[in-house]
Amino acid sequence: MNLTIDKWIPVVWDDGHAGKVSLLDVFQHGENIRDLAVRPHERIALMRLLICIAQAALDGPKDREEWQSCRKRLPQAAADYLAKWKHAFELFGDGQRFLQVANVSNTATRDETKLISLSKLDSALATGAAPTLFDNAGGELREFMPAQLALMLLVFQLFSSGGLLSECMWKGVRTKKAGNAASPGLAGKMVHTMILNRTSLLDSIWMNLINKDQVSMLKQAWGYPVWELMPDGPGDHPAVDNAVKTYVGRLVPISRAVHLQDSRSMIWGGALDYPSFANSGWRDPMATIYQSAYRDDERRQLEGSVAKALWRELHVITVRKYDQNNHLGGPLVLQNIEDDLDIDVFAGAVVHEPRKTTNIIDVIESVLHVPMQMFADAGRQLYQQGVAQAESWGKKINFAVADYHAAIKDDLRRPESRLRGGLIKQKAAAHYWTAIEQQVPLLLVIVKNPALLDPDNSGKEHWHGTEWGRALARAARDAYELACPHDTPRQMRAYCEGLKVLFKPLENNENQSVVEEEET
Numbered sequence: 001m002n003l004t005i006d007k008w009i010p011v012v013w014d015d016g017h018a019g020k021v022s023l024l025d026v027f028q029h030g031e032n033i034r035d036l037a038v039r040p041h042e043r044i045a046l047m048r049l050l051i052c053i054a055q056a057a058l059d060g061p062k063d064r065e066e067w068q069s070c071r072k073r074l075p076q077a078a079a080d081y082l083a084k085w086k087h088a089f090e091l092f093g094d095g096q097r098f099l100q101v102a103n104v105s106n107t108a109t110r111d112e113t114k115l116i117s118l119s120k121l122d123s124a125l126a127t128g129a130a131p132t133l134f135d136n137a138g139g140e141l142r143e144f145m146p147a148q149l150a151l152m153l154l155v156f157q158l159f160s161s162g163g164l165l166s167e168c169m170w171k172g173v174r175t176k177k178a179g180n181a182a183s184p185g186l187a188g189k190m191v192h193t194m195i196l197n198r199t200s201l202l203d204s205i206w207m208n209l210i211n212k213d214q215v216s217m218l219k220q221a222w223g224y225p226v227w228e229l230m231p232d233g234p235g236d237h238p239a240v241d242n243a244v245k246t247y248v249g250r251l252v253p254i255s256r257a258v259h260l261q262d263s264r265s266m267i268w269g270g271a272l273d274y275p276s277f278a279n280s281g282w283r284d285p286m287a288t289i290y291q292s293a294y295r296d297d298e299r300r301q302l303e304g305s306v307a308k309a310l311w312r313e314l315h316v317i318t319v320r321k322y323d324q325n326n327h328l329g330g331p332l333v334l335q336n337i338e339d340d341l342d343i344d345v346f347a348g349a350v351v352h353e354p355r356k357t358t359n360i361i362d363v364i365e366s367v368l369h370v371p372m373q374m375f376a377d378a379g380r381q382l383y384q385q386g387v388a389q390a391e392s393w394g395k396k397i398n399f400a401v402a403d404y405h406a407a408i409k410d411d412l413r414r415p416e417s418r419l420r421g422g423l424i425k426q427k428a429a430a431h432y433w434t435a436i437e438q439q440v441p442l443l444l445v446i447v448k449n450p451a452l453l454d455p456d457n458s459g460k461e462h463w464h465g466t467e468w469g470r471a472l473a474r475a476a477r478d479a480y481e482l483a484c485p486h487d488t489p490r491q492m493r494a495y496c497e498g499l500k501v502l503f504k505p506l507e508n509n510e511n512q513s514v515v516e517e518e519e520t
Contacts (some may be wrong), residue, residue, distance in 0.1 A: 002083045002259050003089040003098055008147035009046060010037040011201065012057045020147060021091070026050060027078035030202025038151070039236075040348040044185065044192045045155045048286075050205050052251035056225050057081035061211045067336060069315035071206045085190050085208045086229035091146055091153075094135050096230065098150065099157050099252070103171040103233055104259045115265040115340035117141050121152035121163065121339040123360050149260065152303035157253050158185035159350050160440060163358035168269035169255045171233025183255040183356035183393050184284070186247030187276040189303040191310065193317055193331040194284045194343045196367060210285055210332050215247045217324055218283055223249040224505040225298045230254070231272070247285065277301040285332040299326055304349025309433060313386050315380040317347060318370055334375070340369045358370055373447050382450055385442040389463050390436055393476040397432055397483075400502035404484040422433075428483035435475040476502060 001009070007020040011420040012034045021033065036043050057077040083087075085191060089098045096102075118124040118404055119142055137148035142153070162182035181187065187337055215222055223246020231239040231254070242249045257271040276431040277281040279303070292298035302316060310317075320337075322329040337343055341438040348365035352358075376501050401424060405412045412421025446452050463469045486495035 001091040001150065002086060003091065003150055004086045004144070008150045010151075011035065011383035012037045014199070024079060024082050026201060027053075027075045029080075030075070030205065031200050033201040034199060035196075035204075038416060040363050041159055041350050042151060042155055042183075043124070043346065044194075044348055044367075045158045047194055047205070047208065047445065048158065048185075049154060051208050051224050052248060053078055053081065053211055054205050054230070054252070055248055055457065060208075061209065063211050063213045067074050067209060067211050070209075071203075073267040074206055075202070081122075085227060087232075089283070091150055095218060096227070097152055097260070098227070099254060100259050101254065102232070102256050102258045104260075104267055104269075105169045107167050107169055107174065115141060115261070116268060117266060117268055118144055118149065118152070120166075120266070120268070121149070121156040121266075123159070131196065146263070146413070149263070150487070153258065156183075156258070158253055159360075160184065160256050161352065161358050162362055163356075164323060165256070165270050166268050168257055168267050168384070170269065171235070172235050175257060175271070180270040181255075181273050181276070182352070184250060184253050184274040186352065186357060186360070188278050188301050189305070189349055189351050190205045190277075190284065190287050191302045191304050191317075191347055191349045192284075193288060193345055193347045194286065195333055195337070196346045198344060202503075203445045207336065208333050210336075211249075212229075213345075214285070214332050214335065217322065218247070218285070218327070221246040221249055225249065226252055226254050227344045233271075238288075240272060244272050250274065250284070279369065281327070283327040286317075288330045289315075290316050290319070291328060299328065304351045305376070306351055306362045306364060309437055310349075311368055311437060313347075314368055314374065314388075315384040315387065316367075316373045317345070318380060320375055337375070337478050339375060340372055342369065344369055369441070369444060371444055371448050378450075379387075379447050381441065382447050385461075386446060386468055389469065390472055393472045394429060394432060396504075397428050397476055397479050400480050401425055401428055401483050402496045403501045404480075407497045408490060419479055426484055428466050428479040431482050432475050432479035435478065436472065439468065439471040439475070442466070442471055473503075 004023045007022050007025070009021050009023070009026065010018065011021050012018055014034045019039050021029070026033065026285045036046055038046060054074060057080070058070055058074065061070045088096050090096065113391050117472055140360050160183040162180050164178050165176070166181045167177045181481055185192070195204065195207040197207060212222055225248055226243050229239045229242045232245060234240065243252065254271055255274060256268055258266055260266045277287065277289070278282060288302035294301050302313060306312070317330045318334065319328070319330045320334045322332065322335065345368050346366060348363070348366065349362060350360060351362045352360050359502055376382060403413050403420070403449060407423070409459060411417060412424065444466055452466055457463070459519065464473070480498065484495055484498055486492045
């Protein structure tokens with residue numbers, strides 16, 4: 001199978017029907033492809049591959065002016081490039097293979113019981129230490145179609161977990177079994193942010209290209225795709241440096257030494273270690289770097305979290321002022337957008353347990369609408385205030401639930417009740433945040449029209465009087481009612497006590513409390 005001409009990328013065409021396309025199809029017919037039809041982590045890996053091909057085919061663009069004009073020549077440039085490097089995109093065969101290394105051998109006995117299942121390439125499948133609820137084929141040597149394998153391999157190289165890995169010999173060097181770093185896309189639970197064009201995949205690719213001037217601003221080398229300079233072993237220093245220390249080289253990593261034996265098994269082990277933001281300050285152009293609220297000298301990479309949806313971080317992601325000295329700012333592609341344009345962005349991350357990159361727990365994503373006002377300090381500050389209002393309600397739900405249970409003589413604050421209390425509060429919080437996420441457009445309306453906060457020109461902000469404020473109050477009450485039954489007289493008394501806590505006046509000197517607003 002050759003990935004340049006064989007169909008393996010799931011897409012949705014502009015007429016709504018689904019299908020699969022080749023790499024060449026993406027660039028030749030991308031105007032008629034609406035979007036990718038994949039899971040969030042697959043989208044990230046595929047977009048990085050497509051961006052990598054485009055940047056290599058254009059050998060740029062050189063600067064912003066060239067970026068603006070390169071859209072028309074991108075399809076033909078990519079087609080010519082893929083024709084030149086077609087041999088590097090073979091999935092099997094004796095020559096160069098796509099994202100697979102040569103000179104690799106198994107250190108274990110080559111009998112059927114020692115073969116490594118290809119299911120390890122997909123963290124969603126039950127294999128070894130990765131059990132899942134709906135996959136009962138763990139431990140079996142199951143067979144995969146070539147199109148599946150191509151996508152699995154691409155994602156695995158970007159998002160493979162760290163820690164204990166398989167072991168192999170790579171050009172005479174035994175790969176590490178323990179203490180391996182996570183692949184670069186997973187390191188630090190990095191949030192990958194890209195501009196999303198909802199009508200054309202080709203336009204999405206073009207809009208996410210950065211230019212050589214921007215890469216120089218990062219103090220990084222431009223580099224070559226890994227398939228142009230594939231390391232033949234860990235000692236191949238020029239190729240290794242290109243792969244791990246250049247912008248284009250890192251777009252599609254080779255973090256694992258993989259060699260597919262057939263459609264069921266493989267040889268694999270650790271390959272290249274990629275410098276991360278945490279251990280070297282390496283700044284991925286798709287990442288968001290922000291200043292710690294607790295330490296003035298500490299910079300942090302925005303992390304994905306299952307407890308905090310990415311819309312709550314939009315005011316951090318949309319910072320376009322890039323600080324060259326400490327890398328502060330959102331993804332670099334935002335600098336390409338005109339100041340008077342609204343856009344949509346995709347933000348996603350693979351989330352692992354705290355300080356344990358071996359345990360992947362979830363994949364998260366958000367598609368966020370970004371009005372042009374979010375690119376100004378005033379707009380971001382207003383959005384941040386709206387998020388703070390939502391978080392304030394979230395805290396009051398916890399307090400109200402705790403008071404309700406204390407009133408029915410079930411104190412959740414006792415040490416023996418904390419675990420159960422946490423689960424009860426999580427139930428209410430999950431309901432609240434799920435409901436509020438659907439109402440984020442109401443907050444963006446305020447960002448576009450700040451006068452809604454002060455309709456009487458009093459000089460004071462009245463969040464409770466906005467549609468966003470009312471939506472928060474309704475969602476908070478619904479979540480509280482879900483967690484606190486009030487069927488019996490005793491429960492009703494406790495319910496009323498908790499309700500007082502939930503709707504007590506806000507701490508911003510507003511003349512009218514939220515409880516009064518809710519009652520009217």
